[in-house]
Structure formats: C-alpha cells, structure tokens
Amino acid sequence: MKLGAIEAGGTKFVCAVSDGDFNVEDRTQFPTTTPDETMAQVFAYFDQHPVDAIGIGSFGPVSLNEDAADFGFITNTPKLAWKNYDFLGAMKTHFDIPFYFTTDVNVAAYGEYQAGAGRGKKNILYWTVGTGVGASYIQNGKFLQGFSHPEMGHILLRHDPRDHDFEGVCPYHGDCFEGLAAGPAIEKRFGKKGFELDPSDEFWEIEANYIAQACVNATLILRPDVIIFGGGVMKQAQLFPQIQASFVKQLADYVDTPEISDYIIHVELGDDAGITGALMLAKKALK
Missing domain, CATH: 3.30.420.40 (ATPase, nucleotide binding domain)
Incomplete structure (x- = not known):
C-alpha cells in the first residue's frame, strides 16, 4: 500500500x-x-x-x-x-x-488527534496562528461542520485597551481574530516579523490576550478536552504561560476546564502535523 x-x-x-x-x-x-x-x-x-x-x-x-x-x-x-x-x-x-x-487545518488537526498532542482525547480543538488563523474541531473522531467548515479564525474579539488604535488587517472584517493576531497583523504594527520582536516585548501580552479571548469563546461553545495551537506565531514559547494566565482571568471560574497547563498546549508534531494527518486520511479514504 x-x-x-x-x-x-x-x-x-x-x-x-x-x-x-x-x-x-x-x-x-x-x-x-x-x-x-x-x-x-x-x-x-x-x-x-x-x-x-x-x-x-x-x-x-x-x-x-x-x-x-x-x-x-x-x-x-x-x-x-x-x-x-x-x-x-x-x-x-x-x-x-x-x-x-x-x-x-483539518489535516493538521487530524494528525495531532491521532498521533500528537490530542492522542487519547475524544474532542480536540486545533488552532493555527500564522499567516492566517484557522481552526478545526474534532468530536469523537469526526470533523465539525455544517453546510461547510467552520471559519473560527474570523470570530470578533474585543480590542485590548493598549492596542485600541490598531484597525486590523483582515480585508473582510478588519479587527477579527485573524486581523488582530495573525503574523501579517504583527508585521503591520512593527514593520517586522514576530520572530524578530524581543520575547519580553509588551506586545506579546496583547497577543496572548487575543488568543485567550478566542479560547474562552471556544471553551464556552464547544467545551473541548484540549486546545492545541500550531502555526508560526505560536513558536513563541513565552506565549503559552501568558495565554494560560489571561484565559484563567477572563473565564473567571465560570465553567470547569482541565488543568490549564494540560488544556492550552502546543502541537507535538510541529510542521509534520498536516502531512501526517493527510496520509492518515488517505488511508481512511481507501476504506
């Protein structure tokens, strides 16, 4: 085969x-x-x-x-x-x-679900934050979709007060999640790519606030077992404790979640998640 x-x-x-x-x-x-x-x-x-x-x-x-x-x-x-x-x-x-x-995004999510950070979980939410923002939700082995796939990268978020002047870069919505937090939005603010910013720059707290908002929204709607992040922006290791702390503050103990350090996490398969998932889905197509 x-x-x-x-x-x-x-x-x-x-x-x-x-x-x-x-x-x-x-x-x-x-x-x-x-x-x-x-x-x-x-x-x-x-x-x-x-x-x-x-x-x-x-x-x-x-x-x-x-x-x-x-x-x-x-x-x-x-x-x-x-x-x-x-x-x-x-x-x-x-x-x-x-x-x-x-x-x-679905193939990357499937790779993580079967062989990465979502292994052993029933319901996972996978976000990618890079050139764009996209998401996939897998529930009991099946992709969530209605008449088409979700576009969770374009949910609307509240502006961080420290970022109120930034209008966003999404050509459709301006300051949606992608418009505020994707790689091009960082580059628009600073004239350079995110990996060129100092890890201690205050902006990463703002970025973490936006990502945490998205996690709160998704938690209240979907209640996943785990939220997994991939994409180029998420290679900034300092983001994860900032996102986790902001998420806890914003959720305000309204609903229970798994332990935060096990709930909002990084991909395990890295840049191989998409190819791994696509190969697995190819085998599924044979059956």
Missing part, C-alpha cells in the same frame, strides 16, 4: 508518499503560484510516485458539502487566481484513485 498526501497552503504545497504505516518515503515542496503551474507539479510528482489514495488538505475557504455542485472547490479565497478552482475535480481527472478532501 502506498499513500499520498498534499498539504496545500497559501504559500507552498507539500506533497509526500508513505507506506501503509505512514512512514514517509518521499517528500517535496514548491511555491503556491497559479493553479496551472502548481498543479502541473502536483501531477508530475504523483505520476513519478504512484499511490493508492491521496489525502488533501487545502487552504480555503473550500466547499466540503458533498451534495453541493462545487464540492472540492477552493471558493472565495483572496488568492484570486485560485478563486472557484475545482481542486478535487482536477485531481480526479488526472488520477483514478480515492481521495479525502478537506481543509489544511
């Missing part, structure tokens, strides 16, 4: 092949440019590395309603070249194999 994985991000595509036990045998990546250029590289890769099924996690928004005419499409993305692109259809035209199609 050979399994394939595609982690299709807004910046780069990662493709990989594994055996049936998810041992990666080959892996490559290339920039996300236009559909014609990028997909030609995807096709060439899997022509050279034939597989029995492929799990796909795509940037979005994407259509996940299997009854909809646009199922498998990238829909209203700000990456205009990819708007209304039939991603799954293109793959099915080129390869006559089973596919599992979902969001890039």
Whole structure:
C-alpha cells in the first residue's frame, strides 16, 4: 500500500508518499503560484510516485458539502487566481484513485488527534496562528461542520485597551481574530516579523490576550478536552504561560476546564502535523 498526501497552503504545497504505516518515503515542496503551474507539479510528482489514495488538505475557504455542485472547490479565497478552482475535480481527472478532501487545518488537526498532542482525547480543538488563523474541531473522531467548515479564525474579539488604535488587517472584517493576531497583523504594527520582536516585548501580552479571548469563546461553545495551537506565531514559547494566565482571568471560574497547563498546549508534531494527518486520511479514504 502506498499513500499520498498534499498539504496545500497559501504559500507552498507539500506533497509526500508513505507506506501503509505512514512512514514517509518521499517528500517535496514548491511555491503556491497559479493553479496551472502548481498543479502541473502536483501531477508530475504523483505520476513519478504512484499511490493508492491521496489525502488533501487545502487552504480555503473550500466547499466540503458533498451534495453541493462545487464540492472540492477552493471558493472565495483572496488568492484570486485560485478563486472557484475545482481542486478535487482536477485531481480526479488526472488520477483514478480515492481521495479525502478537506481543509489544511483539518489535516493538521487530524494528525495531532491521532498521533500528537490530542492522542487519547475524544474532542480536540486545533488552532493555527500564522499567516492566517484557522481552526478545526474534532468530536469523537469526526470533523465539525455544517453546510461547510467552520471559519473560527474570523470570530470578533474585543480590542485590548493598549492596542485600541490598531484597525486590523483582515480585508473582510478588519479587527477579527485573524486581523488582530495573525503574523501579517504583527508585521503591520512593527514593520517586522514576530520572530524578530524581543520575547519580553509588551506586545506579546496583547497577543496572548487575543488568543485567550478566542479560547474562552471556544471553551464556552464547544467545551473541548484540549486546545492545541500550531502555526508560526505560536513558536513563541513565552506565549503559552501568558495565554494560560489571561484565559484563567477572563473565564473567571465560570465553567470547569482541565488543568490549564494540560488544556492550552502546543502541537507535538510541529510542521509534520498536516502531512501526517493527510496520509492518515488517505488511508481512511481507501476504506
């Protein structure tokens, strides 16, 4: 058995092949440019590395309603070249194999659920805070979705008083979670990327406040067993104790949660979470 994985991000595509036990045998990546250029590289890769099924996690928004005419499409993305692109259809035209199609955040969440920080839990919430903000909720092994996937990166938050002048960078909502806390929002404030800021900078308390607000909202709505964070911004280790402290203060003992140090935590699989989850979902597609 050979399994394939595609982690299709807004910046780069990662493709990989594994055996049936998810041992990666080959892996490559290339920039996300236009559909014609990028997909030609995807096709060439899997022509050279034939597989029995492929799990796909795509940037979005994407259509996940299997009854909809646009199922498998990238829909209203700000990456205009990819708007209304039939991603799954293109793959099915080129390869006559089973596919599992979902969001890039879902595949990372599934990897953590099965083999990372969510291992052994029934219900996990996974957030990624990086170039954008996205989330996935897995309840008893199934992704939460209605007519499409959640967009929890765009929930509205209250401005930190120390940050009241910042209008946010989201082109749709301005000061939503993504608009206030994603990597581009940090760069907009300071003219440099987050990893270039001093870990002791007061801004990290503001960032932690926004992330903690999101955790409070999610806790009250979903009551997960654990909240797991990945993404480039979350590689700032000093954030976690700040988020945990802010969360405890904001929640104000209204509901019980697991021990805070075990409740809001970092990914275990790091940058491999997405590929791991996509391979696992490829195997699921075979069944």
